[in-house]
Amino acid sequence: MKHHEPVAGHLVAAVLRARADETALAVLARLRAEKPVSVELVLVEGEGGLLEGAVPIARLIAAGDAPLAELVQRDFPRVTPDIDQEHAASLALHHAVDALPVVDKDGRALGVMPSQALMQVLRREHVEDLHVLAGIHREESQARHAIQDPxxxxxxxxxxxxxxxxxxxxxxxxxxxxxxxxxxxxxxxxxxxxxxxxxxxxxxxxxxxxxxxxxxxxxxxxxxxxxxxxxxxxxxxxxxxxxxxxxxxxxxxxxxxxxxxxxxxxxxxxxxxxxxxxxxxxxxxxxxxxxxxxxxxxxxxxxxxxxxxxxxxxxxxxx
CATH class of the missing domain: 1.10.357.20 (SLC41 divalent cation transporters, integral membrane domain)
Structure with a gap:
């Protein structure tokens, strides 16, 4: 059986956060100045750090000087830190998004699960599934080396x-x-x-x-x-x-x-x-x-x- 790992292990807190009344140009200027670790999403926060939605970076770049209130996707999928990483990756695939906002139980933005982490999870899980489909029951960390085993x-x-x-x-x-x-x-x-x-x-x-x-x-x-x-x-x-x-x-x-x-x-x-x-x-x-x-x-x-x-x-x- 798989060891289910939570999203918390992939959380990146150094992301760009903005308010809905900021303009796209102003946020892009801050992006160049702050140089956050993850740049796939801009997290739009309201009062108390509550996540109102997200703006993909490609949409932000193409928006000119429009306010984020016109760009924000308020129904953008999100996860909590305790959610299983495979469920998060499946959610990202289902909604065709490159990264996922991570929120606490009260809906406050904690950061994102970036695209690199999602790809790593998908690759690991699919390697494991291929071994199980073949009837090879082993730990995920060892599965990738199966062909090299004695x-x-x-x-x-x-x-x-x-x-x-x-x-x-x-x-x-x-x-x-x-x-x-x-x-x-x-x-x-x-x-x-x-x-x-x-x-x-x-x-x-x-x-x-x-x-x-x-x-x-x-x-x-x-x-x-x-x-x-x-x-x-x-x-x-x-x-x-x-x-x-x-x-x-x-x-x-x-x-x-x-x-x-x-x-x-x-x-x-x-x-x-x-x-x-x-x-x-x-x-x-x-x-x-x-x-x-x-x-x-x-x-x-x-x-x-x-x-x-x-x-x-x-x-x-x-x-």
């Missing part, structure tokens, strides 16, 4: 998730053994197991990749998100199933086999898309990192479920 240390960090995969493979074997009579009577049924499992994994991986980062950027309810992802998975599954139906029928001369494969692809696609969203969401709700729901863990579950769906459909159509 082989046995790499094994120690990668093996736990793959052991879960081995357990999933055993369960899949047990599931297939339960359909031994069907597989013995219709050997062609087994030909399509790898393809259906692969397609379910691929659809699920797409959903996971979207969910891992998207869940931190949206405030949309999970029901709406799940409904949309389920419709997407169904549409993809239906398209792939229809494409596969005719060639299988022509090649094997068995309409029921072709129908079973098409239905299984449709069902597995919908299921994998939903699971790819639900697993990261559930982990986020439990206080974990959504990225932990991706990679080997989700693959194991998708493989078993897609296999059960396919073999269940095969039996249902009378093969």
């Amino acid at each position: 082989p046995m240390r790499r094994v120690r960090h990668r093996l736990p998730w793959l052991l879960a995969g081995l357990g999933g493979a055993a369960l899949a074997t047990v599931a297939m053994a339960g359909f031994e009579s069907t597989l013995s009577a219709h050997i062609a049924v087994a030909f399509f197991v790898p393809g259906i499992v692969y397609l379910a994994d691929a659809i699920g991986t797409q959903s996971e990749a979207v969910a891992v980062r998207g869940l931190s950027l949206t405030r949309t309810g999970i029901r709406h998100l799940l409904a949309g992802e389920l419709r997407t998975g169904m549409a993809i599954g239906a398209t792939l199933g229809l494409i596969a139906f005719l060639p299988i029928w022509v090649a094997f001369g068995q309409v029921r086999l072709a129908a079973a494969v098409a239905i299984a692809i449709f069902a597995a696609g919908a299921m994998a898309a939903a699971l790819g969203l639900l697993l990261p969401w559930l982990l986020a709700r439990l206080g974990g990192d959504p990225a932990m729901g991706s990679g080997p863990l989700a693959t194991v579950i998708q493989d078993i479920l897609s296999l059960l769906v396919y073999l269940g459909v095969v039996r249902a159509v009378g093969l």
Whole structure:
């Protein structure tokens, strides 16, 4: 699990502060004289140092002699020092801003989280997420050096998730053994197991990749998100199933086999898309990192479920 670090560690207090009645030219003159550490934003303060809004430096430069009251963005996103740094970076991305004002619990301006800090956070978090997606569970400070580690240390960090995969493979074997009579009577049924499992994994991986980062950027309810992802998975599954139906029928001369494969692809696609969203969401709700729901863990579950769906459909159509 990640160590969540607060914004306070990236706070820059040496920023340009101004009043709403000052002009852009006057503020630019002070900027040249004061030489603050961070210049991305001008913090517009009211009585008692309360933050009224912010003016991006590019807007200030282009404003001529206009008063800041006409330039200030009063709804500019802001954070408190105790907010997690990844949430702050996601907020900046969501609002397409280069820096974030930092305020105390009463709304008084403390400084900014500058663009350099936001970029560092995003890079660190994405390196960590890539390792988790690959099933490499390790501390963020070490993750960037993973490729340089001795082989046995790499094994120690990668093996736990793959052991879960081995357990999933055993369960899949047990599931297939339960359909031994069907597989013995219709050997062609087994030909399509790898393809259906692969397609379910691929659809699920797409959903996971979207969910891992998207869940931190949206405030949309999970029901709406799940409904949309389920419709997407169904549409993809239906398209792939229809494409596969005719060639299988022509090649094997068995309409029921072709129908079973098409239905299984449709069902597995919908299921994998939903699971790819639900697993990261559930982990986020439990206080974990959504990225932990991706990679080997989700693959194991998708493989078993897609296999059960396919073999269940095969039996249902009378093969």
